[in-house]
Amino acid sequence: MNMSKIDLTSPEWCELVFQDRNHSYGAFKMRSDSRKRHTWAMVSIILIAVIASTIPTLLKFAASEKVEEKIVEVAVLSQLEEPEVKQESFKRVDPVAPPPALKSSIKFTAPVIRKDEEVTEEDEIKSQTELTESKVAISIADVKGNDELNGKDIAELKEVIVKTAEPENKPYTMVEQMPQFPGGTQELMAYIAKHLRYPVIAAENGVQGKVFIRFVVSATGSVEGVEVVRSLDPNCDKEAIRVIASLPKWIPGKQNGRNVPVYYTVPIMFKLQ
Numbered sequence: 001m002n003m004s005k006i007d008l009t010s011p012e013w014c015e016l017v018f019q020d021r022n023h024s025y026g027a028f029k030m031r032s033d034s035r036k037r038h039t040w041a042m043v044s045i046i047l048i049a050v051i052a053s054t055i056p057t058l059l060k061f062a063a064s065e066k067v068e069e070k071i072v073e074v075a076v077l078s079q080l081e082e083p084e085v086k087q088e089s090f091k092r093v094d095p096v097a098p099p100p101a102l103k104s105s106i107k108f109t110a111p112v113i114r115k116d117e118e119v120t121e122e123d124e125i126k127s128q129t130e131l132t133e134s135k136v137a138i139s140i141a142d143v144k145g146n147d148e149l150n151g152k153d154i155a156e157l158k159e160v161i162v163k164t165a166e167p168e169n170k171p172y173t174m175v176e177q178m179p180q181f182p183g184g185t186q187e188l189m190a191y192i193a194k195h196l197r198y199p200v201i202a203a204e205n206g207v208q209g210k211v212f213i214r215f216v217v218s219a220t221g222s223v224e225g226v227e228v229v230r231s232l233d234p235n236c237d238k239e240a241i242r243v244i245a246s247l248p249k250w251i252p253g254k255q256n257g258r259n260v261p262v263y264y265t266v267p268i269m270f271k272l273q
Contacts, residue, residue: 179251180251211228211267215244216263217253223250228240
């Protein structure tokens with residue numbers, strides 16, 4: 001038998017292989033049905049390939065139908081009639097002439113010096129009480145053009161001159177440049193230690209501790225408004241106030257380039273040797 005021409009899927013080859021063997025064995029049935037299985041497998045693969053190749057075409061076709069529907073809808077909407085626009089008629093308004101210029105209600109005259117006998121009661125300067133009770137309006141506005149043609153009615157002027165009061169000279173708590181004792185903090189402590197006298201009664205009672213004194217260094221550098229913010233003993237408090245009040249002038253504090261009053265607090269220590 002020529003082996004090159006043998007069809008391995010043919011029934012003859014299957015009979016040759018299982019000659020003189022049990023045909024009820026499962027391998028014989030599988031080999032005899034292999035040709036049918038191969039045929040169905042090949043057909044299934046071909047069908048799947050055909051369906052897969054046609055899916056993109058079907059999708060494009062469906063999308064083109066949707067685009068055509070949208071184009072038709074736009075075309076139908078564009079055929080609508082344009083709405084009718086009503087043209088309203090506007091009445092022409094003639095320009096209104098400006099009102100004539102107001103005339104001044106008060107005429108300013110130069111002061112004239114007269115003798116007391118020639119001055120009447122109407123010409124005398126009224127007191128504040130008389131001005132308040134009277135109905136005369138006094139204007140502080142500077143009106144230009146006080147002639148009959150270009151004058152203005154002073155009573156109609158709304159301009160008010162506001163005089164800005166000087167800022168209150170209250171002491172600051174913190175400024176750009178704090179006040180300084182001449183020579184610095186060490187000289188301040190040395191001055192206090194030199195001039196402080198321990199009260200005899202406080203020493204006999206064994207009183208020790210700190211007294212906190214607050215004062216104001218004025219814009220001129222002087223010490224003002226000395227007060228106790230934390231007390232220790234009445235006698236110690238009194239002595240601390242006396243020493244701080246005797247301090248010489250300081251270098252004043254500054255805010256925005258000018259001297260200002262500033263609060264300053266100093267602790268004074270009372271300690272028995």
